Structure formats: C-alpha cells, structure tokens
Amino acid sequence: DAGVTQSPTHLIKTRGQQVTLRCSPKSGHDTVSWYQQALGQGPQFIFQYYEEEERQRGNFPDRFSGHQFPNYSSELNVNALLLGDSALYLCASSSWPGTSGGDIQYFGAGTRLSVL
Amino acid sequence: RKEVEQDPGPFNVPEGATVAFNCTYSNSASQSFFWYRQDCRKEPKLLMSVYSSGNEDGRFTAQLNRASQYISLLIRDSKLSDSATYLCVVNRGDMRFGAGTRLTVKP
Secondary structure: OOOOEEEOOEEEEOOOOOEEEEEEOOOOOOEEEEEEEOOOOOOEEEEEEEOOEEEEEOOOOOOEEEEEOOOOOEEEEEOOOOHHHOEEEEEEEEOOEOEOOOOOOEEOOOEEEEEO | OOOEEEOOOOEEEEOOOOEEEEEEEOOOOOOEEEEEEEOOOOOEEEEEEEOOOOEEEOOEEEEEEOOOOEEEEEEOOOOHHHOEEEEEEEEOOOEEEOOOEEEEEEO
16 A cells, blocks of 8 residues: 655755646545645645645745646645745645544655755 | 744653653644654654543553643653654644654663
8 A cells, every 4th residue: 555655756946946746645545735844843734635626725825836636646836946945845645634534644755855 | 923832852861761742732723633753854654643531552642631732742661763853733624733842862
C-alpha cells in the first residue's frame, strides 16, 4: 500500500520563476492538504482540496494556487517565486474531515524548494 | 501571539529520563488534537491523538485540558531513538502546527 508520494524531491529555481509540485495521496484518501515548512518552524497550512475544489485556505498570497485531479492527486503551483518561498513543501492526505478518521493526516516526504 | 505555542526547547536528556512537553492553543473551537514526530529532514509522522480522557501508548502519555486549552506529552524511559522534534497539532477544520520542540536523548 503506497503512502503519500511527492515529486520532485528537490528543486532549485530563481526568483520570478514558476514551480509546480505534485502529490499522490495514500490509497483510499480523497483529501489533500499542502503545507510550507520553513527551517526551524512547524508546517504552515496553505490549502486543502477535496472533490477537485479548494475547500480551505491559509494565509498565503494568490501566487500560491493548486489543483486536484479526478484521481485525487494534486498539484501546488507557485508563481513569481521569492527568496522567502524557499522551504520544504509537504503534502498530506486524509479522508474528508468529518468522516471516521478524517482528521488524521499522513504526510509525504516533501519537496525541498530552493529559490536563488 | 501564535495559535499553537510549544516549549521552545531544546531538551537534552539522558537515556531513561522522563521528559514532558507542553503546548497551548488559542482557538477554543479546535476540534481534535495530535502529537506528531518529525525526524531531521523528514516528514512529520503521527505519534498519537490526544483525548480529554488522556491516552497512553507504551511509554508515551498524552493529555488534553480543554478548559485550559493545554496539551501535554510525557515520555517515560527515554530511548536514543526518541530523539526528534515533537510537533503539537490542533485541528480546527485545518491543521495548525506548533513550531516544535526538539528532543535529544543522550547515552
């Protein structure tokens, strides 16, 4: 049973560029959440997708956008990259909150983004 | 003030020690609570859910006090393999993480 998978594992971009990160949820999960984790900090919630729609959003600018596909996989897009976007980007999957066990999230290994 | 606040640490303890982590949260509408463990440069992994009645899993005991908006984690008989960062997590529809408390268990 595959867990949450993310790609790529590492990425180096320059300021102003755009990046797309990908996530496949754990088998049986239909909800995907994205987080940004800066060095020495806890993960910060970016947004959550369910049924191909953004359901909740944290305090992140519109440069951060996402998508969920019919197979429940998801993408995180960041436009006009800033140096401060350098971080570990984590994807977590779960069942839809409110369902049994739906409040427990399982994380992928993350994508480490460096913006130069 | 951060929504979820944890002991800043780091905690450096000898093997066999008992160590306690504290966490407070500010949003009284929070619905569920967890401790996650994160090893260096790895993803967070669920350690245990936290309930008002308290719950225990082997050497780990977690407690929730909703009235005080306080969560705790107790680790007994610390092992070298317990060295990690412990993240307090509050779910209020979306997951809010504390900054984490780093634990190092030394021989």
